[in-house]
Amino acid sequence: MADTRQNEEFVRLKLISMLPRLRRFAVVLAGETQAADTLLREGCERMLAECHRYRRGTPFDRWAFAELYGCWMGALREHPMPMPRGRGDGTAFLPDGASGRSADGDAARMSQMVAALSPQQRSAALLIYGEKLAYHDAAKVLDTTTQSVIARVGRALASLMNRMTTGAAVNAAAATVKQLYPESPATKQASQ
Amino acid sequence: MTELSDELLVAYVDGQLARDQSKAIKRVLDNDDVAAARVEALRATQKKLEAAFEAMLADELTALTGSTAAVQSPAFPVEPLRRPAPRQRKMGIALAACVAFALLALGVWAPYLAPVGELLPLPPSATKVAAPVVTASLPPAPKGWLADVANGHTLLARESLEVSPESQSNADLAYFQITKAISPTVIIPDLSQAGLGFRRAQVLRREGDPVAQIAYLPDAGPPVALYAKANRSKDTPFIFDDVKGIATASWTQKDVSYVLAGLMPRQKMERLAATVYDQVAAAADQPPPEAPASAAVPAAGAEPADAQIAPAEAPAATAEPASPPQQ
Numbered sequence: 421m422a423d424t425r426q427n428e429e430f431v432r433l434k435l436i437s438m439l440p441r442l443r444r445f446a447v448v449l450a451g452e453t454q455a456a457d458t459l460l461r462e463g464c465e466r467m468l469a470e471c472h473r474y475r476r477g478t479p480f481d482r483w484a485f486a487e488l489y490g491c492w493m494g495a496l497r498e499h500p501m502p503m504p505r506g507r508g509d510g511t512a513f514l515p516d517g518a519s520g521r522s523a524d525g526d527a528a529r530m531s532q533m534v535a536a537l538s539p540q541q542r543s544a545a546l547l548i549y550g551e552k553l554a555y556h557d558a559a560k561v562l563d564t565t566t567q568s569v570i571a572r573v574g575r576a577l578a579s580l581m582n583r584m585t586t587g588a589a590v591n592a593a594a595a596t597v598k599q600l601y602p603e604s605p606a607t608k609q610a611s612q
Numbered sequence: 613m614t615e616l617s618d619e620l621l622v623a624y625v626d627g628q629l630a631r632d633q634s635k636a637i638k639r640v641l642d643n644d645d646v647a648a649a650r651v652e653a654l655r656a657t658q659k660k661l662e663a664a665f666e667a668m669l670a671d672e673l674t675a676l677t678g679s680t681a682a683v684q685s686p687a688f689p690v691e692p693l694r695r696p697a698p699r700q701r702k703m704g705i706a707l708a709a710c711v712a713f714a715l716l717a718l719g720v721w722a723p724y725l726a727p728v729g730e731l732l733p734l735p736p737s738a739t740k741v742a743a744p745v746v747t748a749s750l751p752p753a754p755k756g757w758l759a760d761v762a763n764g765h766t767l768l769a770r771e772s773l774e775v776s777p778e779s780q781s782n783a784d785l786a787y788f789q790i791t792k793a794i795s796p797t798v799i800i801p802d803l804s805q806a807g808l809g810f811r812r813a814q815v816l817r818r819e820g821d822p823v824a825q826i827a828y829l830p831d832a833g834p835p836v837a838l839y840a841k842a843n844r845s846k847d848t849p850f851i852f853d854d855v856k857g858i859a860t861a862s863w864t865q866k867d868v869s870y871v872l873a874g875l876m877p878r879q880k881m882e883r884l885a886a887t888v889y890d891q892v893a894a895a896a897d898q899p900p901p902e903a904p905a906s907a908a909v910p911a912a913g914a915e916p917a918d919a920q921i922a923p924a925e926a927p928a929a930t931a932e933p934a935s936p937p938q939q
Contacts, residue, residue, distance in 0.1 A: 433857050433875060437834055440672035447668065479832075530664045548626065549658060550665030555628050570628070574619030581650075581657040 424472060431471040434480045435464055444550065445485055448542045449492045451535065459495070463488040482553070485561045489543065493563075533583045541576035544569050616640065616647055618654075625654045769817035777812070786813035790824040795842050797866040801891045803828055806884055808836055836874035838888060843869035850885055852878060861885035866896050 435442070439460075446456035446463065467474075467487050474483050534542060540562075547558040548569070555573075559566045616637070623629050624637045641648045771793070779785040787800050793815045800810060808828035816823045818841065826838040848864040859881040861872045870892075872885050 429857065434834075440669055443672050444665070444668050530660055534661070534664060545661060546665055549662045550669070555623075555626075570619050570623055573626070574617070574622040577622050577625075577654055577657055577661070578618035580661060581653050584657060584660070585653065 427474065427476075428468065428471045430476075431467060431474055431480075435467060435484065438481060438484055441481065441551070442484060442488060445488055445543070445546060446492075448546045449489065449539050451539060451542075459488065459492055462495070463491040466491055479557075481551070482557055482561055485547065485551070486563070489562055492539075530580075533580050536583075537576050537579060541572045541579070544572035545576045548573050621647070621651055621654055625651060625658060767816040767818055767823065769815065769822075771815040771822075772817075775814065780812040780814050783810055783813075786826075789813070789815060790826070790840070793822040794824050794840050795866075795868050797892065797896055798824060798840050798868055799892055799895045800826055801838065801888045803836070803884065803887060806880075806887060807831060808884075811835070834875045836872070836876070836884070839871040839873065840868050842867060850882070850889075852881060852885075854878075863889065865889060865892050868892075 442463070443456060443460050446460040447453060450456040450459050463484075467484060470487075474480070534545075537545070544558060544562060547553045547561055548555065551558075553561070555566045555569050559569045562569060620629075620637070624634060627634075629637065641651060771789075775789060779789070783800055790798050790800070790813050800813060803810075807830050809830075811827045811829050813824060813826040816825055821841055824838075824840040826840070828836045828838075830836070843864050844867050845864060847866070850861050850863045853860045853862070855873075857875065858873050859876050859878060861870075861881050861884070863870055863885070870888065872881065872888060874881065874884075876884075
C-alpha cells in the first residue's frame with residue numbers, strides 16, 4: 421500500500437515536471453490546442469490511475485509519451501470519423517501561440533508546413549528532433565518498428581524540405597515579377 | 613546521380629546509421645553534387661524543424677509563466693521568450709524541465725492545467741524539519757491555482773527574461789550578472805562531483821529584491837536549483853525542509869541567504885548543501901568559521917552557539933535537530 425502511494429506520488433511529481441513537454445506532444449498529436457488539452461487531461465488521468473504500470477528504472481518521459489500516444493490512439497479508434505482527426509491547425513504550432521503574440525513570417529510558414537504533416541509524421545519528428553530520442557526509443561513510444569519511425573521521419577523531413585524549396589522558388593519568382601513589373605495588378609495586390 | 617532514398621539520407625543526417633553505412637553514404641556524396649545538395653537541404657530543414665519545436669516548448673513555458681489575463685498586467689510585463697538558436701536545442705528539454713520544476717516548487721499551475729491541478733491535488737502540508745530552537749509559523753498555503761500562479765509570477769522580473777538564454781547558460785556571464793544583482797560573495801558552485809551540471813542562472817525578484825536562481829541538471833532525473841538573495845544578517849545554520857515533495861536546505865552565509873531545492877533524499881540534500889557551503893566559504897578566501905560550521909553540522913544532542921537565532925525567513929513550524937550533513 422505504501423509502495424503504491426509512493427509510486428503514485430512519484431508519478432504525479434514527474435508528470436508535473438514534464439507538463440510543458442507533454443502538452444507540446446499533445447498539440448503535435450491532436451493538431452490543435454483545445455483537443456490537445458483534452459488529450460493531456462485524459463492522458464494524465466490514465467497515467468495516474470495506472471501508475472502501478474510504471475516500473476522504476478524505465479525512463480519516465482518515454483513511458484509518459486507512450487501512455488499519451490496510447491490515449492490518443494484509443495480515442496482515434498473509437499472516433500466515428502478518425503481520418504480528419506489530428507489534421508493540423510497551423511496556429512497551434514506558432515511559437516507564440518499561447519502568448520497571443522504574432523510570429524515572424526518564417527515561423528508562421530514553418531508552422532503551416534508542420535501542421536500539414538500527418539499526426540504520425542509530426543509525432544515521430546517531434547520525438548526525434550524535439551525530444552532527441554533515438555529511433556528505437558521513438559519506436560517504443562509510438563508502438564511501432566524502428567523502420568516505420570525512420571520512414572515517417574524521412575517523409576516528414578523530405579516533405580518539409582520540398583515545401584520550403586517550392587516556397588523559396590515562388591518567392592523568388594514573385595520578387596522578379598515585382599522588380600520587372602512594379603505597376604502590375606499582381607504586384608499592387610501583393611503589396612496591399 | 614546515385615539514387616539514395618530520403619529515408620536513408622535522413623538517417624544519415626541524423627547520425628543514426630552504422631559507421632560503415634555512414635562511410636558508404638559519405639563516399640557517394642563526395643562524388644554526387646546533387647545528392648550532397650539534397651543532404652544539405654535536409655540538414656537545413658532539420659534545423660528549422662528543431663527550432664520550431666523548441667519555439668513550441670518555449671511557448672508552453674510562456675503559457676505557464678504569464679500569458680493569462682489573470683497574471684498579465686502592466687505591472688508585470690512579460691517579454692516573449694527568445695527563440696532559441698539551433699545549437700541550444702539540447703538545452704531546451706532541460707530548460708523546460710527546469711522551469712516546470714521550479715514552477716512546481718513555487719506552486720505554479722498553468723491555467724490550461726486547471727483540471728489537472730484538481731486531478732493532481734497538492735500534497736498535504738509538508739512536514740517541517742528545522743534546526744534546533746527555530747520556531748516560526750508557516751504562512752497559510754495559497755488556495756487554488758490562481759493564487760499559486762500569481763505567487764509564482766511575482767518572482768518573474770525583466771532581467772529574468774531579457775537576458776538571453778545564451779548568456780544565462782554561460783557560467784562566466786551568469787556569474788557576472790548574479791554577483792552584480794545579489795552580492796560579490798555569490799558564486800556558481802561546481803556540483804559536478806555530485807553529478808550535477810550547471811545549466812543556467814537567472815535573476816528573479818521577490819518583493820522587489822533580486823533573487824538568483826542557479827539551475828543544475830543531473831545526467832538523468834529532475835533538476836536541482838540554488839537560490840540566493842542578499843541578506844546582511846548573521847550567518848545561520850542549515851534548515852532542512854520538505855516542501856511539496858521537494859527537499860530544501862536553507863542557510864545564510866557571507867551576507868547571502870541560500871535555498872537549495874531538488875527532488876532528492878534528505879541525506880543527499882545535506883551533502884549537497886555542505887558542498888555549496890564549503891565552496892562559498894572557500895571563494896570568500898576564508899576558511900569556514902567555526903560557529904556557523906558547527907551550527908550547520910550540529911552534533912547529536914548539542915545545540916550550536918547561535919541556535920537561538922532564527923533565520924530571517926525560516927518557514928519552520930516544528931523544531932527538530934537537523935542531522936549532520938555527510939561529506
